[in-house]
Amino acid sequence: MSDVIQRIIFGSPGTGKSHLIKAEIIPYELDIDEKETPENVIKAVFHPEYTYGDFMGKLLPITKSGQVTYNFYEGHFLKALAQAYKNIIITHDKNGQKISEPDNVVLVIDEINRGNSSAIFGSIFQLLDRDNNGWSSYDTTINGVMFDRLLELIGCDYDFDSSGKIKKVTIKNSISENQEIEFSGKTLKDLNKKITFLNFDLVNKTIKIPPNLHIIATMNTSDNSIYHMDTAFKRRWEWQFVDANSNLVKENGIAFKTEKEWLNFVEKLNNFIKSNHNFIRGIEDKQIGKYFIRVENHQISYAIIQSKLMFFIWDSVFSRDKKPLIQLLYGKENYEQFKNELVTFGDFALKVKEFIKAIQEN
Structure with missing residues (x-):
């Protein structure tokens, strides 16, 4: 089975x-x-x-x-x-x-x-x-x-x-x-x-x-008649993203090799979220806990960071304004130059390695 x-x-x-x-x-x-x-x-x-x-x-x-x-x-x-x-x-x-x-x-x-x-x-x-x-x-x-x-x-x-x-x-x-x-x-x-x-x-x-x-469920991200899904509901699912070209976006490899690496990342990610509270409604609900993603065999793959965590960051945390994400990936001084680089979630998901590195170094 x-x-x-x-x-x-x-x-x-x-x-x-x-x-x-x-x-x-x-x-x-x-x-x-x-x-x-x-x-x-x-x-x-x-x-x-x-x-x-x-x-x-x-x-x-x-x-x-x-x-x-x-x-x-x-x-x-x-x-x-x-x-x-x-x-x-x-x-x-x-x-x-x-x-x-x-x-x-x-x-x-x-x-x-x-x-x-x-x-x-x-x-x-x-x-x-x-x-x-x-x-x-x-x-x-x-x-x-x-x-x-x-x-x-x-x-x-x-x-x-x-x-x-x-x-x-x-x-x-x-x-x-x-x-x-x-x-x-x-x-x-x-x-x-x-x-x-x-x-x-x-x-x-x-x-x-x-x-x-x-x-298994399907969800259209561009549907204007959708109901709101709360964070607790989203957390209980594995997510897979299919881009506009019908490609399954899935980065191979391991993002975090130990639970300690994951916990350190969670702490830094929450600090990043809190530091951009002006862009967020309900800051307490937008931070993540260590069980947001279940650690399997002490490892977490890039694929689950892409589909579950990054979608949550994109769709629920910085849903109103993507400026903090653009500045994170390209530098605050380069915002105007790169503000059109993250137009879709697909653009963001492809930068999973850059996202993790930027949070760790932030």
Whole structure:
């Protein structure tokens, strides 16, 4: 199974972001054959009317023979989550022992910035932080109807006897089509211990995103109808920039070889940001913490500095005026001469090595 992908592909309209996902990331990075296993690719398009209910699920009325009933319809995220759990279930035997690796599932979100992402994700936002093993670092509670639908989608069912004790547990999507789990417990708490590999809590109705569920989104940087994405939301994603020529901007190599190098850089970057406070609104929110980028194997690549940190600096810190960045890279005395050198983010991203060196020497 591949490393967890939680990525936003961004750039101008018509630069091939969706094609990159379909032709490169899904088949090669995630090893998903969309023709063979279409159920492992769930697609959504955000727009101003798209809601948390569309994302997670909602009750809708149905009139039949003069009677009004309500059915729960799962949203794109709940459907993707259930499919990921199903793929995990079939990799475990009836005793809960892992026997193989689960297939990947991907939730593709087009135009993520055309919907109110904070409202759409709601409490799911908490799940976007991932541990090194790929599972969400934290869990979150979902309502009972939603949780019951999740269990139904993954084929998990359990019955109680007249005294309120669990008498049978069935997972329909296990290796045997309709397999009964060997279960000697009596309560939901006991059952939790039996299916710990699913990492959800039947008692408290909490869920986590599993490591085989990946989320990829596209974002148009020039869209005038976009919603604001707050810094906390942005931080939880890997970012990849596609320039106007449809080239994926990605510098090879390692920018910081040790965590100490990264921490020293963060301190100097924050000093640079504070020294240019006149150009910034909300100076406290515009500084970065050491966990803004996760250090992997004590190293940080140029590519992640380009796509995540430099985009944050460009789009959120110096969004109103790029003068401090031009002066940083070319010298204050040369501002007038070079003020047209940083017109687009693509211009800035290509100067990742110069940017790092300038901050370190500033």
